Amino acid sequence: MAQTETKAGRFTARGPKGRPAGRVALTGNEAVALAMRQIEPDVVAAYPITPQTDIVQYFSSFVADGRVATEFVTVESEHSAMSATVGAAAAGARAMTATSANGLALMWEVLYIAAGSRLPIVMPVVNRALSAPINIHCDHSDAMGARDSAWIQLWSEDAQEAYDNVIQAVRIAEHPDVHLPVMVCLDGFIISHALMNLEVLPDEVVKDFVGSYRPDSSLLDPERPITVGPLDLYDFYFEHKRQQAEAMRAAAPVIREVAEDYETVSGRRYGDFDAYRLEDAHTAVVVLGSAAGTARFVVDELRRDGRRVGLLKPRVFRPFPGLELADALAGLDAVAVLDRSDSFSTMGGPLFAETRAALYQRAVGRANRKDSGPSSGSGPGNGRPLPITVNFIYGLGGRDIDPGDMRAVFSRLARVVETGDTGDVVNYLGVRE
Amino acid sequence: MADIVEVRWHGRGGQGAKTAALLLAEAASEAGLHVQGFPEYGPERMGAPVLAFNRFSDEPITLHSHVAEPSVVAVLDPTLIRDQGVVAGIKDGGALVVNTPVPPGDMRRRLGLEARKDLRVATVDASVIALRTIGQAIPNTPMMGAVIKVTGLLEFDQFIEVTEKLLAQKFKGRRELVAGNLEAIKAAYGEVDEG
Numbered sequence: 001m002a003q004t005e006t007k008a009g010r011f012t013a014r015g016p017k018g019r020p021a022g023r024v025a026l027t028g029n030e031a032v033a034l035a036m037r038q039i040e041p042d043v044v045a046a047y048p049i050t051p052q053t054d055i056v057q058y059f060s061s062f063v064a065d066g067r068v069a070t071e072f073v074t075v076e077s078e079h080s081a082m083s084a085t086v087g088a089a090a091a092g093a094r095a096m097t098a099t100s101a102n103g104l105a106l107m108w109e110v111l112y113i114a115a116g117s118r119l120p121i122v123m124p125v126v127n128r129a130l131s132a133p134i135n136i137h138c139d140h141s142d143a144m145g146a147r148d149s150a151w152i153q154l155w156s157e158d159a160q161e162a163y164d165n166v167i168q169a170v171r172i173a174e175h176p177d178v179h180l181p182v183m184v185c186l187d188g189f190i191i192s193h194a195l196m197n198l199e200v201l202p203d204e205v206v207k208d209f210v211g212s213y214r215p216d217s218s219l220l221d222p223e224r225p226i227t228v229g230p231l232d233l234y235d236f237y238f239e240h241k242r243q244q245a246e247a248m249r250a251a252a253p254v255i256r257e258v259a260e261d262y263e264t265v266s267g268r269r270y271g272d273f274d275a276y277r278l279e280d281a282h283t284a285v286v287v288l289g290s291a292a293g294t295a296r297f298v299v300d301e302l303r304r305d306g307r308r309v310g311l312l313k314p315r316v317f318r319p320f321p322g323l324e325l326a327d328a329l330a331g332l333d334a335v336a337v338l339d340r341s342d343s344f345s346t347m348g349g350p351l352f353a354e355t356r357a358a359l360y361q362r363a364v365g366r367a368n369r370k371d372s373g374p375s376s377g378s379g380p381g382n383g384r385p386l387p388i389t390v391n392f393i394y395g396l397g398g399r400d401i402d403p404g405d406m407r408a409v410f411s412r413l414a415r416v417v418e419t420g421d422t423g424d425v426v427n428y429l430g431v432r433e
Numbered sequence: 434m435a436d437i438v439e440v441r442w443h444g445r446g447g448q449g450a451k452t453a454a455l456l457l458a459e460a461a462s463e464a465g466l467h468v469q470g471f472p473e474y475g476p477e478r479m480g481a482p483v484l485a486f487n488r489f490s491d492e493p494i495t496l497h498s499h500v501a502e503p504s505v506v507a508v509l510d511p512t513l514i515r516d517q518g519v520v521a522g523i524k525d526g527g528a529l530v531v532n533t534p535v536p537p538g539d540m541r542r543r544l545g546l547e548a549r550k551d552l553r554v555a556t557v558d559a560s561v562i563a564l565r566t567i568g569q570a571i572p573n574t575p576m577m578g579a580v581i582k583v584t585g586l587l588e589f590d591q592f593i594e595v596t597e598k599l600l601a602q603k604f605k606g607r608r609e610l611v612a613g614n615l616e617a618i619k620a621a622y623g624e625v626d627e628g
Contacts, residue, residue: 018465018595025462025470137474158497190497194471195458197493293495402498 022199028191031159031198032098032124032184033058035166037068038206041122042093042213045073045084047103050136052078053126053192055098078103082110089119090228092218094170096121100188101128104142108149114181115150115244117228120173120213121181123151124166127289127340128188129397137398138188140288141341144350150244152182152251153318155288157274160198161315162186164268167201170210171258177250185317187290189398205265248319255316272321273314275328277303281310283387283413284329286355287338288314291394291401295338298406309410314351322358329359330384333417336409338429340395348426352391359386388422394429405430438586439500440487443519444509447479449573453507454485456599457577463595464587467493482513489586507580508532509559509572520544526551530579530625532559532572537628555583557625559617566620567613574614575621582622589622 026034033055036044044063046056063072071088075081081097088095099107104125114121129139143153154169156162162184169182186192201209217226232240252272259270274292277299278284285295292313302309312328312335314321329335337356339349347353363386392409395401409429416422440457444450451472458470469488475481486500504527508519511533523529531540533556541547541554557579559572567574581592597615604610 018463018591020465023462025459025468158495187497189471189474193474194469194497195455196469197462197467290497293497296495400499402501403496 022201023197024200025195025197026159027193027195028156028159028162028186029053029055029126029193030058031163031200032166032186033062034200035163035206036096036098036124037062038201038203039094039096039122039167039170039210040068040207041070041096043071043073043085043088043095044097045075045081045088045095046097047076047078047081047099048074052103053098053100053188055124055126055192059098078106079110082107082114085121085123086110086114086117086119089114089121090117090218091220092215094174094213095119096123098124098126100126101130101136101139101142104146105130108146111146111149111151111181113229116240118179118244118247119181120170120179120215122166122169122173122184123181124162124184124186126188126192127185135397136188138190138290139340139396139398140185141396143183143185144341144343146183147318147350150180150248151318152178152180152248152255153316154182154184154255155315155317156184156186156191157290157292157313158191158198159186159194159196160268161270162191163198163200164262164266164270165315167206167209168255168258168262168270171261172251172255174213174215175251175254175258176216178247178254180244180247180251185289190290199266199268201266209262209265252316252319252321255319270315272316273312273325273328276311276313278310278312278328278332280308282308282333283335283410283417284310284312284332285336285338285406285409286312286314286325286329286351288317288351289340291338291340294401294403295406298403298410301403302407302410307410307414309413317351320354320358322354323362325355326358326362326386329355329387330362332387334413335387335389336392336413337389338392338394338409340393342393342396346426348391349393352389352426356389359389362386388416390416390422390424391426392429393426396431399430401430436490437494437496438487438489438505438584439503439524440489440505440507440580440584441500441503442485442487442507442509443513444483444485444573445479445513446477446481446483447571448509449571450483450485450509453509453573453577454487456574456596456603457580458487458489459599460577460592460595461487461489461587463599464591466490466587469494473499482516482518503527505530505580505584507576509576511535514540514544517545520546523552528553528555528583530555530557530576530583532557532576534558534561537626541628553583553627555579555625555627557621559621562617562620562624566617567610575617578618578621579625581618582625583627593618
């Protein structure tokens with residue numbers, strides 16, 4: 001169709017043909033609920049009011065309308081929601097729940113039980129601020145607080161990636177080498193409540209992709225009786241934790257394998273991270289979630305002005321693809337890592353701390369092959385100078401981050417490169433000081 | 434890169450600014466555009482000023498910030514023009530569409546935009562249209578019709594066709610509501626006055 005000048009701007013006037021098949025407009029929450037309907041888990045347990053999101057509200061209407069055969073268990077708290085999900089998963093069911101913010105915080109104790117019991121639960125997490133002060137808006141403090149609970153974490157830039165991540169998460173969690181729970185993170189309100197376009201798959205394609213779940217062992221298998229969650233003192237607890245660490249290491253290739261399979265059914269390609277216009281970049285930002293979309297917009301804009309800038313957006317935060325990420329950043333002059341949560345260590349936010357640790361490990365060149373995955377010690381980062389890194393904490397409690405903020409970050413990086421002066425390493429973006 | 438048309442809706446809690454933004458986004462998506470529609474979630478109180486936003490483009494939209502420099506501003510409640518926020522950041526060559534019985538020339542003066550010849554000001558009595566067609570003074574759907582007229586965002590026939598489908602889903606077969614809202618949209622499309 002030809003472009004025409006309309007009163008609103010340069011635009012393609014639309015004929016009767018309309019949207020391509022498969023492309024829909026949904027909120028992030030609707031997209032995730034749709035993925036859950038297509039997956040049709042055996043059990044969904046959820047606490048049905050705030051701080052829950054409308055993911056489970058939509059899902060409950062699929063149950064009520066008979067569109068899924070899922071057993072929907074309403075419980076009295078988020079602690080109970082995760083407990084019921086753990087019980088269902090231990091019994092051999094494919095079990096899911098969803099949560100957000102303080103709800104995730106209340107699940108705390110049981111998150112560790114899910115992971116320590118090696119239960120392949122999938123849970124969308126709508127990232128929102130933790131109280132106090134009371135705030136319901138986008139913030140990554142909730143999921144970042146759970147980063148050491150041995151849950152795999154997949155992060156989503158938009159409704160499309162959230163939908164795609166939820167479907168892939170089922171296969172990752174249930175893979176026999178992994179058997180760990182997976183959180184799929186999406187930004188509160190900015191993605192969860194905003195309507196946007198995405199391409200969705202036919203129900204049968206999703207059902208075929210996730211397949212049916214038949215665990216090797218479960219509580220309800222009388223032929224092979226097992227115990228879940230017994231007392232495990234200094235005689236074996238450590239070995240079980242060591243196996244959990246091994247499962248997290250094993251998850252990395254599984255996540256890539258599942259992404260490759262997913263590409264064949266969806267045409268959409270996902271890596272551990274998205275390196276956008278990074279090959280010949282001098283400076284770049286590293287950022288999770290929806291702000292990566294805004295960064296992408298600004299990268300394109302600055303590139304048109306001849307500035308060599310790029311973006312690295314992690315999709316997988318647990319396990320952390322540190323050395324691969326360090327390889328991708330090697331050779332750049334300066335990098336800003338943006339964190340939508342503060343660790344209050346005074347040394348920067350969690351994404352910054354881990355990125356810098358990975359760069360250091362790459363720099364000292366003593367990465368142990370067994371400890372660090374197949375690419376360690378031989379990656380393209382070796383021999384290339386590593387970038388100066390600075391940290392920006394941004395967007396806490398839903399504070400907007402707009403293209404102007406992103407431009408300011410790139411300007412700061414340009415100054416760092418020009419003057420060789422790093423200045424403050426930890427910075428706060430868009431805040432009143 | 435294709436242009437992104439950004440719309441900012443100003444309303445009061447209960448007037449349906451959020452619904453207008455989401456419905457317009459859905460309609461434009463059905464018509465083949467890439468869209469975003471999202472409200473600003475503050476304390477949700479009946480009558481309190483609220484904002485909602487749209488983005489439209491031929492290309493996928495990756496921006497996820499608030500709309501700070503809209504090319505189109507739709508004002509659902511004329512009392513909101515006392516707040517200079519309605520003209521804040523509006524792009525050169527942009528347009529304002531205001532729900533009011535006041536003619537566009539007067540509205541331009543009240544908005545303090547006499548010097549901004551580049552901006553277009555259009556008015557439509559959307560609340561009265563809504564009362565006449567739907568039986569309630571909820572101006573959001575007629576304002577959609579006015580915005581379509583002023584922006585040329587979608588071909589009108591196609592807009593009506595997809596909106597009818599969406600309204601039927603939204604009102605779950607309550608035909609009088611679907612018909613009333615469509616009537617309101619068509620009336621506002623016809624009556625909006627650019628002076």
